[in-house]
Amino acid sequence: MVSIMSVNKHQQVKKRDEVFSDKISTRIWEETASDENPYIASSARCHGYEITDLVEKCSFIETLYLLFRGELPGKEEAFLLEKLMIFLINPGPRHPATRAAMNAGIGKTNPEHILPIGLTILGGAHLGAGEIESSMRFLRKNFKKPVGNVMDMLLKEAVAPEEGDWHIAPGFGSRYGSIDVMPGEMANGFAELDADRKILKWGCEFAQLLAPHQMGWLMTGLAAAVFAELGFQPRYGAGLFQLLSAPGLLAHGMEQSNKPMTAMPFVKDEDYVIEE
Amino acid sequence: MLSKNKVVDTALWDKNRNKIYSKKGGWIIGKGVFSHGYDMMNDLVGEVSYMQVMILNATGRMPERRLADWFEAVHICLSWPDPRIWCNHIGALGGTMQTSTVAATVAGILANDSRSYGTRPILEGIAFIKGAMVKFNQGLSVKEIVEIECSKHGGKPYIMGYARPIAKGDERVLALEKIADKLGFSRGDHLRLAYDIEAYMLEKFDEGININGYVAAFLSDCQFSSSEVYRVFSVVVNSGITACFADVCDRPADTFLPLRCDDVLYEGKTARVLS
Structure with a gap:
C-alpha cells in the first residue's frame, strides 16, 4: 500500500539544497x-x-x-596520431555508419544532418565508437600481463555467440568469420615505429595467438591501442574515433546527395521476406 | 558466388546479401502495409491509438488501449517545456542557433540517452526491482534488500528508481497512480514491493520513489522486459524538447542565455608562448 508518508512526499515536492556553479568553467x-x-x-x-x-x-x-x-x-606522438587519422579517415562505403550517411544523402536529407547521422550510427558497440572505451580499458588492464595468460583466461571464460562474429575481447575478434587483414597489418606497422609502443606490441602478440581461431585486430582495437599509447583517457575514445572517421562519412554521404534516389539499391519485393 | 581464394564459411552473410528478413512486417506494394500481421491501413488506422502502434512496433505485442493510455501519460510526465532540463536545454540551444526543428529535437532525444536521467535509467530501474523481487521471494527482508543495494555505493541511498536530482518527492508518481486507478489497474507484486522499499527509504533516508521506480515496477507487473520498455520510451522526452526549441527559435538568434567572455571561468594554464 502507498503510505501517507509517500503521498505527502510526492504532494509536497521540495527543492534540494544543491549548489550549482554560477559559471561554466574550463581548463581548455x-x-x-x-x-x-x-x-x-x-x-x-x-x-x-x-x-x-x-x-x-x-x-x-x-x-x-x-x-x-x-x-x-612530441614528434613521435604527433606522427603516430597523424598516421592513425589517415588510416581511420574513411570507414568505407560498406560500413553501416557510412551507409547511413549515404542513405541520408541519396534521400536528400539536409546536408547539415548527413555527418551527425553517420556519426550517430558509428556510435554502435559493434565495430563502432561504443567499443573503443571498453577496448582501451581491456588493453590498459592487460598489456603488462603475459599475453598467453590473458588468452587462456578469455578462451575459458568468454562465450562465443551462436552465430555471427565473435569479439573475444573488445577490439579483437573476427570480421565476417575471419581475420580482418588491414588493421592487423597496420598495427604491426605502428608497433614498429617506436620501440616503446608496449600496448601496440602486446596487442600484436595477442592477435597472433588469436589467429588460429580466425580472429585478430579489429579497427576499433587498433584505434583503442593508439589512443591508449598516446595517453588519452578511455572515456574520450568513443568521440575521438567518431572524430577521426568523420571525413569518410561526410564524403560518401555528400557524394550520393546529388544523385537520383534510384542510384542506390532498393531491395526488390521478392527479396523482402516477412517471417512468420 | 565463391571467390577463388575463399576458404572461410561466410554462409551467414551470404544468406543476407541483397535480402531483408523482417519479423515485423513491411510494405507489400499493391497489397498493403503490415505490422505483426495487422493490415495497418485497415486494422489499425482509426481503430487503435498511436501509442498502441508504438508499443506494437517496439515489442511485437498489441497492448490493450488502457495500457497504451497509461504509457501515453508517462510521455506527458516526461515532456516538460522547461529549458533548464538538460535535454530541453539542447532543444533551446538548437532554437537559438536556428537549427531545424527535427535536428534540435533529435539532439535533445539523444541527450536523454544518459545514465543520469531520461530513458536509459529504466534499464537499471527494472533490473533493480526484478532482482529485488527475486531476493524478496528468497526470504530477504526489504531492509536487507535496501542495505545490499546501498552497500554498493558506500551506504549511500543510491538506488535506481528512488530519490531524484534537484528536488525531493516526485509529483509524477501521484499523477501516474491516479491514471492507473482511473484505468482500473490494480497493484501487482513488483509495485507493492517498490512501495514497501519506498516506505523503508523514507524512514531511513527521507528519500521516496521516483517516476523511474514507479514505471519500472508497474511495467514489471505487466510482464515487460527492460529492453522492451527502453524501446517504447525511446522518444519519451520528445515533446518538451520541441516546445523549448520552438520558444527560443521564435526569438532573435543567439539570445538564449548569451554568455559574455567573462561569463566563462577559465581555470587552465596561464598564457604561454610557443617556442
Missing part, C-alpha cells in the same frame, strides 16, 4: 573580451597558447593533441 579555452563589446572575443588561447600563434606555427595534428591533452605532442 580562454577568451578575452574586446574593449567595445563583452560578448566579442578579441583573442583566444588554447591551454595557454594564443590561437593565432598555433595557426602560424603548429600543425592541425599538434593542435588537436594539445586541445585534448593540454600539452603539445
